[in-house]
Amino acid sequence: MLQRTSESHTDDTPPQTDVIVRFENVSKTYDQDKIIISGLTLDIERGEFLTLLGPSGSGKSTSLMMLAGFEAPSAGRIYLNGRPIENLPAHKRNIGMVFQNYALFPHMTVAENLAYPLRVRRLAKGIITQRVNRALDMVQMRDFAERKPALLSGGQQQRVALARAIVFQPELILMDEPLGALDKRLREDLQLEIKHLHQELGVTVVYVTHDQSEALTMSDRIAIFNGGRIEQLDKPGALYDAPQTRFVAGFIGDNNAIEGEVVAIRDGLATLVIDHGISILARATNGLSKGQRAIISIRPEKISLRAAGTSSAAQLTASIRDRIYLGDHFQFYAQTDTGTRLLIKQLNVAEGLGLNPGDRCELAWAAEDCIAFRA
Amino acid sequence: MNECLVPEQERPIRRAKLTTAPILLSAPLVVFLTVFFFAPLAVMLSYSVRNNEVPSVLPHLSKAIATWDGRGLPPDSVFSALALDLRSNNDSMALGEAARRLDFEAPGYRALLFKTARRLQAEQTSTASRDELTNIDARWSNPRYWLALNRATARLTPAFFLAAFDLKIDDVGHIVRVEDDRRVYLDTFLRTFQIAGTVTLLCLVLGYPIAFAITVLPRRLAAALTFSVILPFWTSLLVRTSAWIVVLSKDGVVNSFLTRLGVISEPLQLIFNRTGLYIVMVHILLPFMVLPIRSVMNGISPNYMKASASLGAHPCLGFFKVYLPLTLPGVGAGCLMTFIIAIGYYITPALVGGAGDNMISFFIAFHTNSVINWGMAAALGVVLLSAVLLIFGTFGRLLGFSRIVALK
Structure with missing residues (x-):
């Protein structure tokens, strides 16, 4: 050897x-x-x-x-x-x-x-x-x-x-x-x-x-x-x-994808505008430039879920569609007002577990957990 | 970790329990086979030891001669019983059968019996039966003919089986070989096995590579090759055989082609000899070799040969150590099928073989159709059938019966 x-x-x-x-x-x-x-x-x-x-x-x-x-x-x-x-x-x-x-x-x-x-x-x-x-x-x-x-x-x-x-x-x-x-x-x-x-x-x-x-x-x-x-x-x-x-984001693990347009890139962080004029910060990957359509990717467990009106840093509001109990964690399917479906995983020690289908909720995440790819 | 060592459930092929449905479904076939196959077969086979031609024509004699100890000449009562039976006989057909049976024991008996019966019925005398018979023919004072009569009146006889092995019981009751010029069956059996064996071997040598090619070639070519192998199946045996006569004869396709090429100057004798027999039989029997081998090869994952190569074995070595052993069940089944079918051939040898190429089935047919010696035909049949069952049993032990009949 x-x-x-x-x-x-x-x-x-x-x-x-x-x-x-x-x-x-x-x-x-x-x-x-x-x-x-x-x-x-x-x-x-x-x-x-x-x-x-x-x-x-x-x-x-x-x-x-x-x-x-x-x-x-x-x-x-x-x-x-x-x-x-x-x-x-x-x-x-x-x-x-x-x-x-x-x-x-x-x-x-x-x-x-x-x-x-x-x-x-x-x-x-x-x-x-x-x-x-x-x-x-x-x-x-x-x-x-x-x-x-x-x-x-x-x-x-x-x-x-x-x-x-x-x-x-x-x-x-x-x-x-x-x-x-x-x-x-x-x-x-x-x-x-x-x-x-x-x-x-x-x-x-x-x-x-x-x-x-x-x-x-x-x-x-x-x-x-x-x-x-x-x-x-x-x-x-x-x-x-x-x-x-x-592809990698979607293939490894579960993933949420939100479509938007890049309006600015600075220090590796891109600002994207999605429907309803909501802007989101995300890490920019190679090849991303201003003015492009982009896919914002975020892992389900990185999203925190609160009842509507309780979060100060809410990025999106949505309503709960399904709530699935999986023992060690819960899975929530939420639908934003623009129709985007998001999967959220919450350990069963986290907050917001009391939410039921039909409830309004607020979703938040850290900018570094969000990644933007060229669409 | 420990759980991994617990064997997972084996998955044997699920077989239905014996219930009424399968029994009922197969009942018509079972009845058909019993009535038209098993029962006639059993009756035919029983002819090989049955011996009632003589007792049915000579009932009194049969009873009387049973008391004789077989030494010297029989007592007077036996002579008079024979005279009584022959005098009262009015069924010359049955007498003919009895005479043929006796002729089988001692040549010349047929003439003796007819002569005696004719003379006895023509003239009524009051002399003692013993003198009367010896007067008609001096042979009645020869114990040999009485011993033959004694053997032919036993209910069961080993004579046909002995004859099938070129043996007979001589006049003093010993089992001896028949005269040189009458020894045909042993040689024929040997020749039958030898021809069947050679044909099987040739089929294997030709068939194994074809089966392999069918397995590995692209679908279309494999289909074409399979088709050309199976083609003989769809043509009548007689048509195929006659076609070969045309192809192989002195001025046939093969000979004229070879002559034109200058390979040979004289036409080869390719038909009406052993060579022709082999060519034709191999052609007819090849599918029986190729199909079982191919079906086994189809089931062998190409990963085995890949594994062998990845372990460092040259493909040739891999073939002999891995592939060949895995195909052996197919080879066994193919050889068995080819051999057993070849053993029973008689039309083909008769048509394309030479004078000395008759196989045992020829004699079975000969005794059945031509000389109407069903006992002899049955005895030869039993010997052949036993040989087949013995071979089947041996192979079955080696390869597993379920494999041979393709249940697995």
Whole structure:
């Protein structure tokens, strides 16, 4: 590892980040005209947990398949440890992979499944047994070594698939929606387990999912895919608090969108006028300029809700349409006088919980919680 | 964490409990099969051991000879019983059947029996039956013919089964091989299995890659390929076979093409020999190999091969270690089906095979239609059926019966 690090430093990579995988202007088209991925450029740092997140058809899986070697890019280059790999067949890439439906070989026992990559590499029998057992211990599946995969539950099969992907000690592991077929409880348990495994082994993980909470739970960084390109690549917190595009704001977490026009921008704060001449302050994102139509985005839990006439800093008045009790919090749907529907989340310790459908209310928020995007 | 280790519920295929509806629904077919298939089959099979041609014509003799110990010549009572039966016989058709049955035991018996019956009915004498019979033909003093009569009057006989293995019971009651020039069935059985085996192997070698191609090719090409494989199904067996005769004959399409190319100077003998038989049978039976293999291949997720590659195995290695083992159930089912169907072929070998290419079904048909020896036909049939059931059972054990009959 250390040696490799110093090696790659002699390349043109910046010294502080150690890049293991680099996508350079990669495109993928089918039948000449169907564009799956266009101009993808992405650096994956050694040891990080990177999630490719996006709706289906956004190109995240195709990117992963190109990295694994099951798809070839139509243009651009992919580097692994500084070496271009577009022409390297999948079996020579030494990349571990976990598939959505596990892809455990049904005619082999759990132990044989794990031994497969080691046998292929012609390791000695003793070493194979040792490594298989160690990998099985890591996922607590030692007791099931002699079982056939069909006799295991979904969660157990996924554990074995994980063990098989790490048993030959690859430095990069790809996971293609590995928890998609499991129920919610199990999925959450395994999310933590995969995260721990990642920390323990120090490997680089590239994880594909369409489940945003999964991505937020596990990732060091998340790349949000949309329409074949990356909308934003950032830490989970930054994606939520400082989305750079309207798509990201809407994709990660719940979001309210209010349309308005930019009348002034100063010190990164934009003043926007919405219907009824109400003006709102919001953080301006790149590319926003005076006179433009814009979308103001605000998170439901950042809005404070008061009964009408009790708030001094009210920005909008509205009437409550629905009130939903969700245990730890309430959700209110409010409609402004101009017809904009807003979602408001209130922890059940907050004020304003007594409001009922039909009641008038006042909504307030801090300017820095509000973000304006180009419409 | 611990909860994760609790296996989730297995999801076996839900099968309906046995209720009246499915029973009623299948009742018409069950009745049909019982009346027109199982019952006739059982009756036919029973012919392989049944032995009542002689007792029905010679009732007194059958009773009398049962008391004989089989040593030397039978007592007088047996002679007079035979004389009585033959004298009183007026159904020459039944007598003919009994005579044929006896001829099967000892050649020449047919003539002996008819001669004796004719003479007995023509002249009434008062001499003792023993002298009377030996006067008509000296063979009646030969114990051999009485022993044959003894064997032919038993209610059940192993003779047909023994004959199916080229064996017989000799005059002293030992099981011996039949004369060299009459040994046909063992060789024919072996040849049947050998031809069926070769055809199965050829079908596998040709069919496996086709099945794979159908699985991986784009939809349109796969459909075209499937169509061309299934096409033989839709043509009558006789038409197909005759078409092959045209294609493969001395001045047929293949030979003239090869001659024109200069590959061969003399036309090849491609038909009316083993080569022709293989070509035609493989063509006819290929779908039975391709379809089960293809159906298994269709169910194999491409992720297995991807997983194999991601684990570092060259695609060739992956094929042998992962893909091939997963297709084995299809291969087993295909081989089984092809082999079992091939075993029963007889029209095709008769039409396109050579003189020495007859398969066992030919003899079954021969004994059924030409010489009306239903006992022999039934015995050969039972042996063939047993072989098929044995193979089916073995494969079933290895692959699982539900897989073979495609319930899974």
